[in-house]
Amino acid sequence: MKAIVFREGSQWAVEDVPTPEPARGEVLLEVIRTGVCGTDEHLLHGGFIAKLPLIPGHEILGRVVALGEGVTSPAVGTVVTVDNTIHCGECGPCLTGRALFCENFVSLGCNEAGGFAEYVAVRAAKTFSADGLDVATAGLAEPTACAMHGADMLALKPGSEVLIFGAGPTGLILAQLLKTTGAARVVVAAPTASKLALAKEFGADETVQMDRGNADAAEAALRALAPNGFDAVVEATGSTAVLELGIRLTATGGTVLVYGLAGEDATASIRPYEIFSRELTIKGSFAQAFTMQRSMTALRSGAIKTEGIVTDVVGFDDFSRALSNLGDSSQVKTVFEPGKGL
Ligand SMILES: [Zn+2]
Ligand SMILES: [Zn+2]
Structure with missing residues (x-):
């Protein structure tokens, strides 16, 4: 599959990489769109919790295309948003109810493969059906x-x-x-x-x-x-x-x-x-923490309006604009769509 890959020395490129296989407990998503965030720029320069080389992209909206072992839902075909964080459940902070500070904290798109790609494997339990939401709205669930x-x-x-x-x-x-x-x-x-x-x-x-x-x-x-x-x-x-x-x-x-x-x-x-x-x-306040379900409810109810927030859509060919837009004050949110231009 094609993916954006960030490498040491603030370098990035569109690369051909193996399509991920969904492991036990995971689903494979075909990426519909992934939001571009100021954090991505910090990651490009090795900041935040970057683990390079990295497929970035943590604001993921995708369609389930394959289920890993032991997974019965969401069904293939379901459009889902993703809580991109993974906590080990076994370290000191996890065992004292402070999982956000997990010592083995994984954040898809920050220190494990994320959504600036054609496909991404995510934990099935951390997906949320986007049923009833349009793509523009559901794509803003993570922020x-x-x-x-x-x-x-x-x-x-x-x-x-x-x-x-x-x-x-x-x-x-x-x-x-x-x-x-x-x-x-x-x-x-x-x-x-x-x-x-x-x-x-x-x-x-x-x-x-x-x-x-x-x-x-x-x-x-x-x-x-x-x-x-x-x-x-x-x-x-x-x-x-x-x-x-x-x-x-x-x-x-x-x-x-x-x-x-x-x-x-x-x-x-x-x-x-x-x-x-x-x-x-x-x-x-550094990340979302068990707030995806309520975020989906707030978006569905109309309590949070999103029209006008997405100001540009980029694909693989014009991904450089995703980064330059971060420094352009007239832009609000850029989103990456792997299907754009295909
Ligand atoms: Zn973000
Ligand atoms: Zn932990």
Whole structure:
């Protein structure tokens, strides 16, 4: 089969590789589409938990074409989304109910073969029927599940005022989700006007356009919107400067959620006295964690809208655009379709 392969030295190519065989407990999927994510760029450069060479792609939608030993469902032909994480069930964290921190953590598309390929083998038990969802919506199930874990981590009190930095797929989905989990007011701040317009369409109460060269103006505009600060601030850009700004804009007693993926060695400067005297809470959220089923329900119910999030579709021939789009602020989400152009 054909697959995108990331190799050492930030190299990638379309390669011919053996089609995977579904092992015991697995199903083989013919990939329909796989979302491209900022994480993929970190993986290309060997960051996050990359194990190179790697077939990346962790936001997988596919059709079941073969069943491994012992598998009775989902039936061949079923279109499914995938929880791409695998926990060993036997290590310390797994045995103490903290499987997300499994010492043998496997994430398809990060440290095992993922969905930028014609076929991918996945655990049958970690597939979710996409019945009743169109391809565009079902293809966003994994980022929705990640956002849902973020919402779980925030655990907002009803009536909260929330600020989200970033209007990428995560910011756009979280803005909607947090409205269902306690936010009375959601403000989205980002540099790109078209993305902020989409955030408004999805129900954000206010938006603030941030000029990266003039952070002071953005801070003043946000402070004017919430003079006492926001009960919760979500940093969904990966920028350390934005994190520092977010801490300043958090209300006393409030919570900052670190959601964006910063470089492993990036550092932000915080004042311990501020955390201490204002009793701030800083939380992290790094992956979806047992949230796929609820993500499918939220998408099916219409509570989370997705129209307009996918802005480009690439195949094998034009995959380079998947990567260049990540640096193009007019793009929201690119998806890879192996069947495109065939
Ligand atoms: Zn992702
Ligand atoms: Zn484990």
